Amino acid sequence: MDLIDDAALVVTELIANSARHARPQRDRTITVEWCYEGGVADIRVTDGGGGRPPRPRRVGPDEESGRGLTIVDALASAWGVDNGDDATTVWARLDGVDRAGPERMRAQRRPPIPAHRRH
Numbered sequence: 001m002d003l004i005d006d007a008a009l010v011v012t013e014l015i016a017n018s019a020r021h022a023r024p025q026r027d028r029t030i031t032v033e034w035c036y037e038g039g040v041a042d043i044r045v046t047d048g049g050g051g052r053p054p055r056p057r058r059v060g061p062d063e064e065s066g067r068g069l070t071i072v073d074a075l076a077s078a079w080g081v082d083n084g085d086d087a088t089t090v091w092a093r094l095d096g097v098d099r100a101g102p103e104r105m106r107a108q109r110r111p112p113i114p115a116h117r118r119h
Contacts, residue, residue, distance in 0.1 A: 003041060003094055007041040007043060011032060011045070013072055014032075014072065017090070021051075022048060024048050025047060025087055026048065030045065030046070031044075039096045041093070041094040042091065044089050050088070056069040
């Protein structure tokens, strides 16, 4: 997976968690913000908060849900929760560095695409 694929998956998981476990903000929305600069993607999902603070769970292999923040934790170089008076923001930073280490990154590199030559 590349950084864009990872960012799309993180956004999906954070929005799903927000919709499932939290209430909307006062204006009845969930806000998604992202910034991509210098090879780093910062993602923020803000809602009206829920009953419990967001945290990864341990789930069994047969459970159909509960892996969202575990996935975020595996893909993000950092993530956290900011609690305000009327809002909760879960944020994640993806910096393109594979947390499994550089050896795995080298093994996943794709060969360059050959250029077409006109004859």
